[in-house]
Amino acid sequence: MTSAAVELRGISKRFDAVVANDGVDLVLRRGTIHAVMGENGAGKSTLMSILFGLVRPDSGDIVVNGVERHFRGPLDAIAAGLGMVHQHFRLFDSMTVAENVVYGAEPTRRGSLDRKAAAARVRELSDRYGLETDPDAVVGRLSAGARQRVEILKALHRDAEILILDEPTAVLTPDEVDSLFAVLRRAADGGATVVLVTHKIHEVLAISDEVTVLRDARVTGRFRTAEATSGALVQAMTGREVREVGNPGTGEPGEVVLEVERLGVTDRGVHRVRDVSFSVRRGEIVGVAGVSGNGQHEVVAAILGTDPIESGTIRLLGRDLASLDVRRRRALGLAVVPEDRRGEGTAVTMSTAENLSLGHHRTPPIGASTGWRRGFLNLRAQRDMARRLIADYDVRTSGEKLPVGALSGGNAQKVVIARELSHDAPVLIAEQPTQGVDIGAIESIHQRLLDYRDQGGAVLLVSHEIAELQALADRVLVMFAGRIVAEYSRADASTERIGAAMAGAAEHRQAGEHEEAAS
């Protein structure tokens, strides 16, 4: 039995009325990969922040390599051999990979940064751990996976022997996840201790040696991975068996309400979307599969009207959208759950009530549209609607006044879904609606989408989770390199076919040959 690199004993932490950690014990053995799992809001990030000295616990002990520690900040934790890769990256976009890696612990020559030494150090670390990176690339131009490798290099550069990764896979493609896991395994084999925060069960089973499960701020399960089953993990995480939402399939879809014809989008000379045509009918969920960055997001932005289009037409409820701005498109009957929750879907510094009001603020009951109160807000109606939606959608929060930035990812996502569905628009675009969301919330979001469809709503569901599309969509379109390269009916949408089309296997085929193309 290997010795403990870290022991957390009885860690408790509360934020005002919210208890984030309640007497949590966690033991990390040297040379192992330890998964910390739990639903959003279970307290995983808080626990990791405490271990890394970012947050002070209200009570409890931190023992690193047998020595009790009282970290005053992350610098103390780094000195004690810890390194952390955050859920939200903390890198300078305008600087190179090497500069970011050595930032704060730079090799210097005659008082200034020694670029050669920095680049050499990055290459040495990359080779040792199999982390592919170009030391001279500018971070702002890198993919999420590459940025994450920079974060890991940063920790390794400072000789971290205990590596904390908070939901590292949320932003990665399946291939990137595989190579990340290879890196982590190599690090652990070399004697490092790895803590991996995640809520994805298959990842836990694939990579970890041990698992600690958190629910509602407490530890609800400890497993050796070899002995754990996915059922037991789900049980510990949610306190119940997760029910697959049943999708009985469609009744008869109604008339076409969203129609995209030969859409083309160009961004600074690069063709992002080429010749894309499809339609969505009432009572139908049309899925769009694709590895992110293949034009799906640009299609959504074109329909919403936040980005200009190059060619083609988009019709909503039979009306050409060309001359309508975002406000009019939404008023006509469009709701959108955007991919970038923090950057586009919410204002994190504003209250939950104010985040829920967007789009309702000019119509009754919150906004008065006529009479002398025209233009004024009814603050009581705003509060009441917020409370109702928080209850209906089971948003876990201490109240409607709390800034959305203080909610966990899943709860913030419920706020976005609640707001968009509360518009009662006939057409809904949902982009990665369950990204970074825990199992319980996924189920409830899926159920909401199905209910909306069953009530006659038309849904365009953009997702890179094939399983999500299979569970919900009545038809699946696959995008690759800006084009729709395949279309499958519900019955034909197998993982292999969709996966092959996502990887570009059907790219050279003509539209219209979709069905044979992939089979």
Added chain:
Amino acid sequence: MTVSTGTEAPPEPRSAAARRLLGVAVRHPAVVPLGAVVLALLIGAVIIAAAGLDPLVAYAAVLEGALEPGSLDYTFSVWGFTCGMALAAAIPLRMGEFNLGGNGQLVLGGLAAVVVAGALPGPFAVPLALLAAAVLAGGFGAISAPLATRFKIPIIISTLLLSPVAVAVVSFLIRYPLAERGSGVAQTAQLPEDARMWRLPELSYSNVGLLVIIAMMIVFWIVDSRTAVGYELRVVGANRRFGAYGGIVVGRLALGAMAAAGAAAGIVGAIIVLSAPYRLIDGALLSPGYTFAGFAAALLAGGRPLLIPLTSVLFAVLQVGGAAMERSADVPRQLSDLLQGVVIVVLALRTVLDARRTGRSEH
């Protein structure tokens, strides 16, 4: 996550509670602004001490000079003008835009008022003059919005560049076409009795114009907290992409905000020329530095309507007391400008650091 109600919440260990309180205090949004003020006062003290004078005596002279009964009336009027110019900065600041064109908007307001009041003396002279000032200066401020939407020239740049143009044009008009005949001084003729701002009993500096400015602040507070437009301003200020995604027409909002800001500055200019000495004198609107002081007050208040009256007190006291300090403690009054400058630099630094932090990858 567990939400506990007050009654079942277990008592926290005392040290933990104290630490948490300290944590809350350090992260409070008021820390940086207050720190900026304290830092400015400290730097000022060091400079005064370096000159061989006693900083405490100097600061006491500032307070005394501004708050002694004889100068309260004057301090009040300076406070009003500072508040007015703070509004001109705060309205766009609420949506994340910087209006650096206060000077141009101020002098255009003065110009419009003096022309209209001079041409139409009588019972409607004052309201018409204020209206004309609001329209001309508001229109001038509003130009920056389409420049930003259509030509991608940031508002902070276009206001900064357009302002001196307006100042120069007004200066030219005062010197030549509108100059008082035969005086040889760059000023317009004195306005007739029935074209002057209504007085308040017992007061010589503060007049009804002060009430107009207070009314404008109340309107801003109501619009900001109670109306759809105010909500949209705050949404765009908090996250511009969120606003655009939600259907807020950012360009139109900027147009309104810049027009309102220009109108506020223009009304301040109008009130100044409708008050003693009842004329537009070249340079007289700008030399007291209301624009800069108002900008500092707005920045210090973070654009929040309820804080502007408070932060404006600080700069009004510095401004009025600065002259007293020069007289009684022999410290040049430019020290007031220096203190304002330090406050702005510290707050601007914060903005830059914030931008840099959010400029890091957030994915």
